[in-house]
Amino acid sequence: MKLASYQAQHFLWQLEEAVATITLNRPERKNPLTFESYAELRDLFRALQYAEDVRAVVLCGAGGNFCSGGDVHEIIGPLTQMPMPRLLAFTRMTGDLVKAMRACPQPIVSAVDGVCAGAGAILAMASDIRFGTPQSKTAFLFNRVGLAGCDMGACAMLPRIIGQGRAAELLYTGRVMMGEEGLAWGFFNRLCEPQELLEEARKFARMLAQGPTFAHAMTKKMLHQEWSMGLDEAIEAEAQAQALCMATQDFQRAYRAFVAKKKPVFEGD
Incomplete structure (x- = not known):
């Protein structure tokens, strides 16, 4: 859309x-x-x-x-x-x-x-x-x-x-x-x-x-959802959220850019 x-x-x-x-x-x-x-x-x-x-x-x-x-x-x-x-x-x-x-x-x-x-x-x-x-x-x-x-x-x-x-x-x-x-x-x-x-x-x-928009969206969701969580639940929720972000292409781009000593260009996927 x-x-x-x-x-x-x-x-x-x-x-x-x-x-x-x-x-x-x-x-x-x-x-x-x-x-x-x-x-x-x-x-x-x-x-x-x-x-x-x-x-x-x-x-x-x-x-x-x-x-x-x-x-x-x-x-x-x-x-x-x-x-x-x-x-x-x-x-x-x-x-x-x-x-x-x-x-x-x-x-x-x-x-x-x-x-x-x-x-x-x-x-x-x-x-x-x-x-x-x-x-x-x-x-x-x-x-x-x-x-x-x-x-x-x-x-x-x-x-x-x-x-x-x-x-x-x-x-x-x-x-x-x-x-x-x-x-x-x-x-x-x-x-x-x-x-x-x-x-x-x-x-x-x-x-x-210009940043990693999938990761930004996850940050916003966690900031909102963790209001009603205990610490243990929050840590587990963040573990799952971060694992999802690690599966994105933006995470791969950031790594390759770091190795090449360049600024990463994020595309949100």
């Missing part, structure tokens, strides 16, 4: 050098999500499991902001009028987006500038790598609208990224975490100047795309 000709309906899609860039593109509203964009993102990340021409993904927002979360008028308002079965269908659908992001084999690099709030903060959290700026404003602000902080996997994932106490503070208060604090707490891998952010994220994604 190839996604080079994919036509996005609710965001921008670009594929160059095996790196896909997904741009949330409602800058006049700080790139909020709608019912439709949630669903299309979920379906796209599911499709990425089978994409032959995508080796890494960059997720960003247009107009100097990442994502302001669920649209107040197009999501929050209608939710207040829905019966419980439809509410549960919605919350399961948003959770399915996170599941799809974690299940897709490609590393996801989020480029986070400006507002990164609510479900937008979840999208960043669910990515594998996060680049921010000093102006990044990340807030898990569910409690500010009378909701719990346990949204879309936040109570499971955020403590593993920044620690239990820090996650609890952000989820209980809904306060803003600025870029420097996010870097110090381990939420961001690095900070960039706003004008350099997207290119730095793409540069990093291109580096990943």
Whole structure:
């Protein structure tokens, strides 16, 4: 399956050098999500499991902001009028987006500038790598609208990224975490100047795309699956995963390149 000709309906899609860039593109509203964009993102990340021409993904927002979360008028308002079965269908659908992001084999690099709030903060959290700026404003602000902080996997994932106490503070208060604090707490891998952010994220994604993509996919799967494993199970799972990687052509290429004192060219098989 190839996604080079994919036509996005609710965001921008670009594929160059095996790196896909997904741009949330409602800058006049700080790139909020709608019912439709949630669903299309979920379906796209599911499709990425089978994409032959995508080796890494960059997720960003247009107009100097990442994502302001669920649209107040197009999501929050209608939710207040829905019966419980439809509410549960919605919350399961948003959770399915996170599941799809974690299940897709490609590393996801989020480029986070400006507002990164609510479900937008979840999208960043669910990515594998996060680049921010000093102006990044990340807030898990569910409690500010009378909701719990346990949204879309936040109570499971955020403590593993920044620690239990820090996650609890952000989820209980809904306060803003600025870029420097996010870097110090381990939420961001690095900070960039706003004008350099997207290119730095793409540069990093291109580096990943040039690597052994089967092995990268295995690393991502193990990082995810080993959350619920004991140490003995994790060591056995990694033994099996590494044996599979040793059977790839990329492993052979790396060995031959080392012997020849050359840089290996990985092809993902």
